[in-house]
Amino acid sequence: MKIQLDTIAGKRALFIAAECVSLLDAKQKDYGPKNITRFGVRGVSVRLYDKVERLANLLMDRNESPQNESLEDTFRDITNYGLIGLMLLSDEWPNEEQLEFDTFYGVIEPETKIEITTGTEEKEKEKENV
DSSP: EEEEEEEEHHHHHHHHHHHHHHHHHHHHHHHHHHHHHHHHHHHHHHHHHHHHHHHHHHHHSSOOOOOOHHHHHHHHHHHHHHHHHHHHHHSSOOSSSSSSOOOOOOOOOOSSSOOOHHHHHHHHHHHHHO
């Protein structure tokens, strides 16, 4: 798959999505796929509902910071359940964990330097170069 990302948001989203997928992969090593296949999309919807309720509780019903799960953890879990749901809908979720498989290695790094300029700043630079 080849993609083109033209925005800062798109590039950051790809990096964060890669972190989420890495977490999904680590959890699947612990749990395997059967905990998902047993109840399918309905089971994922229940888990998503639980996570959304947790999110609402963390954001709206508390004055102090959460002690056992951060907002970041909750959003990562919601993202991963969405990915699992999409895999289930397209019959791409594995029924059995493969004992042998090719490990995928990839490098996705956030940009170290992002320059944001406005149209006014660019016009000023053009005037200087004339």
